[in-house]
Amino acid sequence: MSYQTSEVLMDSICHCGRNAVKRTAWTDLNPGRRYSACEKFREVGGCCYFVWIDPPMCTRARQIIPGLLKKVNKLENNLKQVNKLENDMKQLEDDLKRKRSREKYLWFALVLSWSIMYLFM
Template identity: 30%
Template sequence: MENEFDMDCRCYCGVHCVLKTSWTDENPGQIFLGCSNYRDGGGFNYFDWIDPPIPNRKKSTFLSLLRRDESSKVRPHRIENKWEFVEREMQMLRVDVDRLELERQSLEENLRTLEQKYKFIMYVLIAVVCYSVGRSIVS
């Protein structure tokens, strides 16, 4: 995990916090520290997120994978494999975004070059027209 957390963390009730995983629709699969008495009806509902927030697209993909498995027994290794698949897909999308960003920068540079050439041609054209008009007036 990227984030550091205090394993000596204690709830407001004084009990050591434990690592838990949220399975709510809002935070599926997110790890947090929580009061170990919470499920027993005790504790103070203390929690502290360990994982960063999940992007909406990733969250909806994860939830759809979970719902697909709800009809059968949920197999954690299958969910992990699907999560890894989603992670790989996200990585490929990041590569595509980076490639498209480089392409956009290249196109912007080409546009600037074309704009400079256009200005140069317009100046030359104006100079030729002025020269031609000046010669016809003198003649």
């Protein structure tokens, strides 16, 4: 079965009879460029079916997109670190509340025990 996309006629089944899968390349030369390939492409027993879906990108896009991807990845990593720190901070705040509650209970018990000792002396 064949279909047309981006002026390229593509098969949904590759030469070896397996499904052809659509993927996106994220290499520096083809950032964001879609292609169709055998599901076992580059694996033992796979075939060499490979066809680009999108036309080549201009030189400027190939220069800009990798840098933008690196910035996005760096920001996502920073966000993960901030979220982890926030979770750690919430855990520490909960621990502090429990310890303060226990401290109040112990002070109350101490004052009560002194009061009882004072009354009986």
